[in-house]
Amino acid sequence: METASILSAHEHSGPDDDQEDYRQPPHNLEAEMALLGAILVNNEACDRVTGFLAPEHFFEGIHARIFESASTLIRAGKLASPVTLKTFFERDETLNEIGGPAYLARLAAAATTIINAEEYGRTIYELAQRRQLIGIGTDIVNDSFDTPVDTTARDLIETAEQSLYEIAESGRYGQGFQKFESALTEAVDMAAAAYQRDGGLSGISCGLSDMDEKMGGLQPSDLIIVAARPAMGKTSLATNIAYNVAKAYRADHQSDGTTKVLDGGVVAFFSLEMSSEQLATRIMSEQAEISSERIRRGKITEDEFHRIVEVSQELQSLPLYIDDTGGLSIAQLAARARRLKRQRGLGLLVVDYLQLVTGSSRRSSEGRVQEITEITTGLKALAKELHVPILALSQLSRQVESRDDKRPQLADLRESGSIEQDADVVLFIFREEYYLGRKEPRPNTPEHLDWQEEMERVTGLAEVIIGKQRHGPTGTISLQFDANLTKFQNLATEDYLPERFE
Numbered sequence: 001m002e003t004a005s006i007l008s009a010h011e012h013s014g015p016d017d018d019q020e021d022y023r024q025p026p027h028n029l030e031a032e033m034a035l036l037g038a039i040l041v042n043n044e045a046c047d048r049v050t051g052f053l054a055p056e057h058f059f060e061g062i063h064a065r066i067f068e069s070a071s072t073l074i075r076a077g078k079l080a081s082p083v084t085l086k087t088f089f090e091r092d093e094t095l096n097e098i099g100g101p102a103y104l105a106r107l108a109a110a111a112t113t114i115i116n117a118e119e120y121g122r123t124i125y126e127l128a129q130r131r132q133l134i135g136i137g138t139d140i141v142n143d144s145f146d147t148p149v150d151t152t153a154r155d156l157i158e159t160a161e162q163s164l165y166e167i168a169e170s171g172r173y174g175q176g177f178q179k180f181e182s183a184l185t186e187a188v189d190m191a192a193a194a195y196q197r198d199g200g201l202s203g204i205s206c207g208l209s210d211m212d213e214k215m216g217g218l219q220p221s222d223l224i225i226v227a228a229r230p231a232m233g234k235t236s237l238a239t240n241i242a243y244n245v246a247k248a249y250r251a252d253h254q255s256d257g258t259t260k261v262l263d264g265g266v267v268a269f270f271s272l273e274m275s276s277e278q279l280a281t282r283i284m285s286e287q288a289e290i291s292s293e294r295i296r297r298g299k300i301t302e303d304e305f306h307r308i309v310e311v312s313q314e315l316q317s318l319p320l321y322i323d324d325t326g327g328l329s330i331a332q333l334a335a336r337a338r339r340l341k342r343q344r345g346l347g348l349l350v351v352d353y354l355q356l357v358t359g360s361s362r363r364s365s366e367g368r369v370q371e372i373t374e375i376t377t378g379l380k381a382l383a384k385e386l387h388v389p390i391l392a393l394s395q396l397s398r399q400v401e402s403r404d405d406k407r408p409q410l411a412d413l414r415e416s417g418s419i420e421q422d423a424d425v426v427l428f429i430f431r432e433e434y435y436l437g438r439k440e441p442r443p444n445t446p447e448h449l450d451w452q453e454e455m456e457r458v459t460g461l462a463e464v465i466i467g468k469q470r471h472g473p474t475g476t477i478s479l480q481f482d483a484n485l486t487k488f489q490n491l492a493t494e495d496y497l498p499e500r501f502e
Helices: 004-011 029-041 044-049 061-075 082-089 093-097 102-109 114-145 153-168 180-196 209-215 234-247 276-288 292-297 302-315 330-344 361-365 368-386 398-402 418-422 432-437 446-458
Strands: 223-228 250-253 259-263 267-271 320-323 348-352 390-395 425-430 461-469 473-482 487-490
Touching (some): 044 114, 061 082, 061 093, 082 102, 209 461, 209 473, 223 234, 223 368, 223 418, 234 267, 234 276, 234 390, 234 487, 276 302, 330 368, 348 368, 368 390, 368 418, 432 461
Parallel strands (some): 223 425, 267 320, 267 348
Antiparallel strands (some): 425 461
16 A cells, blocks of 8 residues: 555545535645654654654644654664564554555655754644644634623633643643653753852842842742731832842843743733832832932932933833733733733743732632632642742731731731642741831830830841741841832841741
């Protein structure tokens, strides 16, 4: 039987010619056969395509099995040829229908040169993606015709967008099981990157050396919760970190059109509480070292105005993107983050703040606890999907205020235990200066002198308490905080609590 038999089998497998509406999914059997032949003749051809091509990308099932078997042999350092593959396919019924193991020999005999192997692989991959797009389009049509009562058009759009994103990202997310060998390779690559990077960080530097030392940087796929009572500086810490990460961004454009990030990262900042203008004013104030209140009221000198202009020119090139849409749902937030990663890249995602994100209408009707659970679970899943750290700010319950020691604890996380459960890292911000300032005794009393001494000791000090960290120690980090500039900085002295690992 000739090699054309598999082609003719497909040509005549459809309905009668008078059914003009019948269309086969896009495929190219000749390209599949040419690629397999090239691999069987010269195993180096396999190395050129295995980086992007998988067995499921082949339209013809027998071709997928041949490719998988050949790839397995080559990875094991063995020869993949019609002779070595013969034993795997002697009893394969599908192959027997088109000539049995002799079909392998005919593939090799008809092979073109290894030079074309990658081009054939790209063709197969492109057609596989088009078949996936047809499937998504069909699902959209079917779901739109037959929509459940509690599903809105926006829900359908977001589902379609997620499916399209997964195809665009080459199916790297949600592929099911992977061999431990692959995970091990990624772990070794991470360790090598940490060894080579300045400061020995495995994650992205947040720009505050004491925090980096404790956390090893912001780790990809981590959900990091920053929780505090109002006026402690949650948004300030988030903007400081976002600025530092965006400022450090350095990337190298590869020959294949991809971008390799060397340091820092593109930052997405979802500001559900403050407007983008307020956020920009904060960052400009921090960097120009001029109070944002004075900037808003115009109480600045000519020199300070020139400094603001200079700083704003520097900030213009920052890869920092702000979305200040209020009341975003977790699904909308995820869709926008995916879109930004596809268009610009993404290194860090900040959400200010968690309690202002909404869940689905079904979850919100079940209660606030269920809605928060859906949001934190969604953020953790998004961090893994996009492979970036997500910094989410969170309010604390009022029970902190009723204690003598007002340092926050994990039990103070508001509204749901899922915040503590889903988070990889939980950071609390505590400023004794804020609480002490509200307890000022009457002037000209011994108590007032003691209070002044105590205020001098704590003024400008902030504690970042690591309440939970999956892959590192808990403890306390002391930072300097300038309330006028809302700016966190490294403190000259280190004042850590004893380390303990979970």
